[in-house]
Amino acid sequence: MSEFMRPLALDEVGAGVERRIAANAEERAALAARFDLRALDRLEAVLTALPAPGGVRVTGRVEAEAVQVCATSGEDVPARIDEPVELLFLHHLGEAGEEVELHEVDCDVLPIEGRSIDLGEAAAQTFGLALDPYPRADAETLAAARRRLISEEEAAEREAAQKAQANPFAVLKRNS
Structure with a gap:
């Protein structure tokens, strides 16, 4: 239809x-x-x-x-x-x-x-x-989008930092 x-x-x-x-x-x-x-x-x-x-x-x-x-x-x-x-x-x-x-x-x-x-x-x-x-x-919009991209390493670091913040025992583990 x-x-x-x-x-x-x-x-x-x-x-x-x-x-x-x-x-x-x-x-x-x-x-x-x-x-x-x-x-x-x-x-x-x-x-x-x-x-x-x-x-x-x-x-x-x-x-x-x-x-x-x-x-x-x-x-x-x-x-x-x-x-x-x-x-x-x-x-x-x-x-x-x-x-x-x-x-x-x-x-x-x-x-x-x-x-x-x-x-x-x-x-x-x-x-x-x-x-x-x-x-x-257009070229300007594409350039702005490229500036917002991050590398794989940066993405991995951000993901690790987010996981650490989500786990309250992560601080204790690092300090021991």
């Missing part, structure tokens, strides 16, 4: 229909979890559905503001998405077991399942594909 469902019944398409959709706070939280984001502050789309031979063509734009996690430092990385959408939903992509040959221009072809298409899921998938798979923080 999609976190951001906005079904458009096929009989609503007629000669063409435009939809403006936006994810609410609960949907954005679910999508942030799905796409492993720190936050998804905005996800909106303006999509136009037009009849096409064998299905429906959907065009428009998806816009979003999110916070990703830097792949190297774990710091926050703001992401602004402004992505065009061009999808073709078809009734018959091929029968079960039938081999379907896809060409480069066919990569944005999706099956129509039932009597509607889900514009919300189309927007969510477009958003997900537009995200940087390896986000990196």
Whole structure:
């Protein structure tokens, strides 16, 4: 089940229909979890559905503001998405077991399942594909993160000191 469902019944398409959709706070939280984001502050789309031979063509734009996690430092990385959408939903992509040959221009072809298409899921998938798979923080943020790093020796010393403080008999042992 999609976190951001906005079904458009096929009989609503007629000669063409435009939809403006936006994810609410609960949907954005679910999508942030799905796409492993720190936050998804905005996800909106303006999509136009037009009849096409064998299905429906959907065009428009998806816009979003999110916070990703830097792949190297774990710091926050703001992401602004402004992505065009061009999808073709078809009734018959091929029968079960039938081999379907896809060409480069066919990569944005999706099956129509039932009597509607889900514009919300189309927007969510477009958003997900537009995200940087390896986000990196800016140089200043990375430099600040590096300054907070400690060596393995320093980490071992800190751990030993914490263990000594946690054990009240450690002082007695050192003094004997």
